[in-house]
Structures are given as C-alpha cells and as structure tokens.
Amino acid sequence: MNGNKNNKKRGGGHQIVKWVLGILLLVILVTVFLGYRFFDSAMKPLHPNSNQQVQIDIPIGTAPRQVGSILQEKKVVKNGSVFNYYAKKQNLANFQAGYYVLSPSMTLKQIADKLQKGGSATPIEVNGPKLLIREGENIDQIAKSMSKTNDRFTGKQFLSLMNNQAFIKQLAAKYPDLLGSAMKAQNVRYRLEGYLFPAVYPINKNSSLKDLVTQMVAKEDAVLKPYYSKLKEKNLTVQQALSVASLVEMEGSKTSDRPKIAGVFLNRISKGDTLGSDVSTRYAVVRKSATQALTESDLQSDSPYNTRVNTGYMPGPVDSPGESSIMAVINANREYMFFFAVTKKVDNKYNVGDVLYFKDINSFNAAVAKYNPEGK
Secondary structure, three states: OHHHHHHHHHHHHHHHHHHHHHHHHHHHHHHHHHHHHHHHHHHOOOOOOOOOOEEEEEOOOOOHHHHHHHHHHOOOOOOHHHHHHHHHHOOOOOOOOEEEEEOOOOOHHHHHHHHHHOOEOOOOOOOOOEEEOOOOOOHHHHHHHHHHHOOOOOHHHHHHHHOOHHHHHHHHHHOHHHHHHHHHOOOOOOOOOOOOOOOEEEOOOOOOHHHHHHHHHHHHHHHHHHHHHHHHHOOOOHHHHHHHHHHHHHHOOOOOOHHHHHHHHHHHHHHOOEOOOHHHHHHHOOOOOOOOOOOHHHHOOOOOOOOOOOEOOOOOOOOOOOHHHHHHHHOOOOOOOEEEEOOOOOOOOOOOOOEEEEOOHHHHHHHHHHHOOOOO
16 A cells, blocks of 8 residues: 555656756746847837937947947937847958947848948937938039039039149048049049949038048948958959949949949959940040930040040049949959940840850950940
C-alpha cells in the first residue's frame, strides 16, 4: 500500500513539473512572439500617413547610441534602441551633426540615410520656404528656382555668388577632398557646377545665401566621403568622376543602365575617342530645353564642353548628378564602347527608350540604322 502511495506522489510530482515546464514554455513563446511583434512594429514608420514635420538637433559629439534616444524623444521613431540596432546591423555609424527636418512617416532607412548626409548648421523653419535641387539640374536652372521659391534670395544673387572666387576658395579650404581637383580645373563655366548636391534645402530667415550654398556643398562632401579612397584607387579625381556622372545622370534614366553608360564614357576617354554626348553639347551652347534640337553649328561648337569635337574629360560637370550616377562611375561596367537609346520600335525585340550597348562600331552602326534612324 505504501508503495502505491509513493508512486502516486511521484506521478503527481511529475505532472506538476510538466505543468510548470509547459507554462514556462508558453510564457517564453508568448514573450518571443510579442517581442518579435514589437520589434517588427518598431522597424516600420511610427505613423505612415503622417504629414507632421519635426525638427531634430543632433549636437556635435553625439554618440551613435544616443541618436536613437533623441529620435524617440522627438517621437520620430517608436523605439530608439531598435533604431540603434538597425543602424549597427547596417554598419551605419557616421551620422552627421546638425539640424534636420524628419517625419514619423519616414522609414528607419530614410531617417538613417538623411542623418548620414548631414544637416543644417542652423535651426530650420519647418514650414518655411525650401529650395529643391533636382538631379540633373545645372546652376543656371537652380538660379531660376531660387527666384521662384523664396523672397529672400534672387537668382541673380545666387549666380553672383557662384562667381565669387573668394567665397569658393573658402569652401575649397573647408572641403579640400571634395573641391581640390575642381580648383585646378581650367575653362570651367562655374567652379561649383556639380558640387551642389540634389536635395531639399530649407531657406531660414537667419541664414545667408553663403550659408545655404555651404550647406549644399557640405552635403555633397558627406555623400562622397565614403568614396574618396575608391576614386583614388581608380585614378579618378573628383572633378573627373563628377564630370562623367553628370553625363550619366541625363543619359541613363534607369539605374541599371548607368554603370554600363559610365563604362562606355570611361572606355572612350581611355581610347582617346570623343564622347559624343548631346548632354554636354547642350550645356556648351546653353540650350534652354533638353529637347530643343541641336543645329549643325551647335554640334561643331568650339566650346571645351562640346564632346562632339573634343576628346577626354570635359572641364567639369554639366549638372548636379545624384548618388546613383556617381556610384555608376565608381562601379562602371567597362564591357562596351558604344550605346544609344531606341527611338523607333520595328519589332518586338526592343521598346522605345531601351538602351542598347555594343563592343564594335559595325554592330553599333547597323543597330542605329534600324532602331535609331534619326541618329539621336
């Protein structure tokens, strides 16, 4: 009888252990599930449909782990620790000090990208006027936008500053890696052409036009900083890289095309051939529209920017290239010597706008006659 009682006690004890282990396992599973749900939620925009804009100040000397706390405190992200984890996982540590306008509708990637490219040196008027520099815009076009978007600075003042050599020398001293090769260039129209990074810039009531332009150049420097060593490895100056990138920006509408287009240009420069880009010719003859037809006289222009007649690199960039075009030059596909865009669909093989690439002149000419009879 006692043995049976002991067996029942042991059996009851085993049941209790099983129940406890089961409860613990359930608690662990629920905790993991809730933790995953929380982490997954924190990775997404805090308020996806929000139109709110929030000014964020990242002081000089802020440690990477403190950035998340600032963002959470300003209610831009759900959890600062999750943002820090994301930044660490993506190896993003070079956040720049400055003032930023962020939104709770932004993803963690969008926020991190913006923090890497540098903010304003002065507080930003969240709802104040802003200047948008689009990828592919040149300084003359930016001047026109300047006059339209604010009542503080005019396009004329902006162009005057673009020709202020004392100011440009100050920028070169502040950003030597960026502007060193630009300062040595000959026959440039604007020394800062291509160095005003495409982005949205707030126009603050307490900032000067010099402050605004300095902000543009600072952003260009922040974007290019990770690539300076790569450019040296490829024996390219910043001026040369941006010159080619400015052509790639306008010649390649698809990101996938840009490394191949960059490779064609670099190959032709290496071989001593002309680039033959109408993008540069339009800049050379100051065409108002990218679609305005070039005349035979335009194509023979003696401007150093005219790559129809001049070999080698242009004096400098002809517009403001975006990061993808700059990256295309750094990671150029050097397989081809020629390219053109299809302008006439004659079969089901290619669509209008497709870019075709060739290694030899004969196959290039044959394809041009078939798919680009206008010779554009």
